[in-house]
Amino acid sequence: MKxxxxxxxxxxxxLSVCAQQNPQLYNIPTPFERYSHYQIIARxxxxxxxxxxxxxxxxxxxxxxxxxxxxxxLQKPFSVGLELGHTFFSKRIPRATYNIDGQDISxxxxxxxxxxxxxxxxxxYLGTTNARIRPYLQLAAGGSLVDYTLYYGSLxxxxxxxxxxxxxxxxxxxxxxxxxxxxxxxxxxxxxxxLNFDYIENGVGQLNATAGLFYRWW
Amino acid sequence: xxxxxxxxxxxxxxxxxxxxxxxxxDLSPEESQVFITNRDPGANFQQYKTFSILDxxxxxxxxxxxxxxxxxxxxxxxxxxxxxQALGYTYVGPRDNPDVGINVAQVRNAYLNVVSQPINPxxxxxxxxxxxxxxxxxxxxxxxxxxxxxxxxxxxxMIDFKNPDNQNNQFDVIWSAxxxxxxxxxxxxxxxxxxxxxxxSNYLRLN
Numbered sequence: 001m002k003x004x005x006x007x008x009x010x011x012x013x014x015l016s017v018c019a020q021q022n023p024q025l026y027n028i029p030t031p032f033e034r035y036s037h038y039q040i041i042a043r044x045x046x047x048x049x050x051x052x053x054x055x056x057x058x059x060x061x062x063x064x065x066x067x068x069x070x071x072x073x074l075q076k077p078f079s080v081g082l083e084l085g086h087t088f089f090s091k092r093i094p095r096a097t098y099n100i101d102g103q104d105i106s107x108x109x110x111x112x113x114x115x116x117x118x119x120x121x122x123x124x125y126l127g128t129t130n131a132r133i134r135p136y137l138q139l140a141a142g143g144s145l146v147d148y149t150l151y152y153g154s155l156x157x158x159x160x161x162x163x164x165x166x167x168x169x170x171x172x173x174x175x176x177x178x179x180x181x182x183x184x185x186x187x188x189x190x191x192x193x194x195l196n197f198d199y200i201e202n203g204v205g206q207l208n209a210t211a212g213l214f215y216r217w218w
Numbered sequence: 219x220x221x222x223x224x225x226x227x228x229x230x231x232x233x234x235x236x237x238x239x240x241x242x243x244d245l246s247p248e249e250s251q252v253f254i255t256n257r258d259p260g261a262n263f264q265q266y267k268t269f270s271i272l273d274x275x276x277x278x279x280x281x282x283x284x285x286x287x288x289x290x291x292x293x294x295x296x297x298x299x300x301x302x303q304a305l306g307y308t309y310v311g312p313r314d315n316p317d318v319g320i321n322v323a324q325v326r327n328a329y330l331n332v333v334s335q336p337i338n339p340x341x342x343x344x345x346x347x348x349x350x351x352x353x354x355x356x357x358x359x360x361x362x363x364x365x366x367x368x369x370x371x372x373x374x375x376m377i378d379f380k381n382p383d384n385q386n387n388q389f390d391v392i393w394s395a396x397x398x399x400x401x402x403x404x405x406x407x408x409x410x411x412x413x414x415x416x417x418x419s420n421y422l423r424l425n
Contacts, residue, residue: 064239090241095249097418106253106418112241153252153399154242 030179031218032073033129039071039079041185043212047087050190050205057091057199058111064088065208069121073216077125083140087115087206098152107152115193115204117144117165134173141166144193148200159197167191173214185212247401253414254396261392263422266380269307270316271299276323278373286324290405295322297412298374305416306424317380318392323373330366372397374415393419 031037047065049058064087071081093109119142127134144165149158169189176183193204242250274287275294298320299309310316376393383390395415401407416422 088239102256102259104253104255104418106414107251108245108249110241110245149241151242154245154250155252155398 030130035218036072036074037216037218039073039214039216041069041212041214043067043185043187043210045210048207049089050207052202053200053204058089060091062089079123081121083119083121085117089113105152110151112149113204114147115144118142119165130179132175136171138169138171146193146195148197150198163194165191165193181216183214185214248407251399251411253418255415255419256394258392264424266317267308268310268316269302269318269320270310270312271295271320272322276321277326278323279326281326281328290403293405293408294412297409298322301412301416305422319377319379321375324370325373326370328366328368372402
């Protein structure tokens, strides 16, 4: 018989809990705000040669420049992630005579360089997780697989190596809809790859201006 | 859904890794040709007046040896003679004590290579700890990728008959040229190819 008053008390408390929760159903934070979550970004756009690399080897911009990144968005204004990129620069130089080791070589040069950086990335965000526009600052460092191939006519002089590469950028994310999981990404990033070979003495500097799409999930 | 996500990711990675176009796809045969010339820095070309030339084209390399005298070869040799005469040299027969002699050859080589993966050079002496000495490479099973390279190119050399090296019983080569690239055996380009190697060797000109 003691159980009935106990049930009444229990019912009373649960009702009062319901009454408190109901009005706040639309105010509770979304999962993206409550939990750390993941984000995948595909970017593509122009890469512009910079510095000694542009003056000494290739000064022609390329559109063969894209990357894919996976980020872990923390509950602080930070995210950490990995980004794998690909950039291919090339430039044709009309026929000229080069003196190499006492030999005269007359050829059309095709200068190429392919960079495949894999970098660890840290982002500092300026807006809240669910802001429709969320600017960020970015620092990145890692290794880059570099394929330097300089063709004299159809003869290639190739060097492949793994080099240190780092970069810094600014960008912004644009959510397509409130609390959505898909959005756009715009970023400008300067990237430097260490390399000292043949025509390149002071590394490869490039400015990447890219647009991309991201998808986030938790 | 989860698997789609991973599959999409893998697909993108694959695309990134594989997409590189051939940078030479738009190179014409003429643009692909490379003219390489060497000279003996000690040679004074002003001392030579007469020249002679081999009566056929040598075939050398690991694809067999011999001589050849096709219409194309005759065109090539005639063009060499014309260029030498334009530089001021007098053509004489091989038995008339020429100052210099010219050999023209087609080099034909074929090589079989293991595809070099970029990772190999960075290992350095890593495996040295196992007691393998320097000079050890990696052996690849036959199922791995190989590529065959063939090279066919023209080679010219000028031999100094005027100053024989009696000590070593030899005649010195004082000038040589290589013509490489595509379209080398196309009569359309022969004349221009021969002119090019002489044009870039202006030191051969007699005053």
